[in-house]
Amino acid sequence: MLLPGVNDSKQLTEEKREELFDVIHREALAVGVGIGDHALVDSINILQATLSAMRDAVRALSLTPDFLLIDGISNVPMNIPQRTVKKGDSLSLSIAAASIIAKVTRDRMMVQYDVEYPGYGFASHKGYGAASHLAAITELGPCPIHRKTFSGVKEHLPPLPGSDTAGPSTGLFSF
Known part of the structure; x- marks a missing residue:
C-alpha cells in the first residue's frame, strides 16, 4: 500500500497530520492505539509506560500481526517476532503511519485537556x-x-510528609 505524504510525524504540519490520520484509518488493515497516561508514567517510568502503551496498541488491533517493526531500540514485551529500527518513523511507512496516529491522538487529547484544565x-x-x-x-x-x-x-x-523535599521524584526524567 502506498500512502503519499506519510512521513515522520515530526516532519509534518498539524494540518497534514490530521489529513493523513483519516487516510491511514481508511486505508490501513488495522489501527490500534494504546495510552500511557500520567499516572502510569509516574508509577513505572516513561520508557515502561511507552512500551505498555505499544503493547496495548498491538492488542487493540482487529487482527494479530505476524511481525512488528518498532521505532527505537526497545522491543515491545510480546511474543510476536519484531525488529527495532532507529529513526524508524523516517525509514518505514508503517512506523511513520503509526507515529501520525499516535501524535494526532495525543494532540487531540491535549486539546480536550485544555477545556478540562483551563489556563x-x-x-x-x-x-x-x-x-x-x-x-x-x-x-x-x-x-x-x-x-x-x-x-x-x-x-x-x-x-512529602516527613520530608523537606517535594515529591515524588526519580531524578531520571526531564520535562
Missing part, C-alpha cells in the same frame, strides 16, 4: 515544556494530569 494552554503547546507551559505551572501549580516525576513539575509539588 495551562494545552491546546497550543500540547503538553510540551514550552515557556508558556512552565509559566502556567509556576502560576497555577500542577494540574492532575501533570507527570509529577518530571522536572518543571515536581518542583511545584508540596513537600
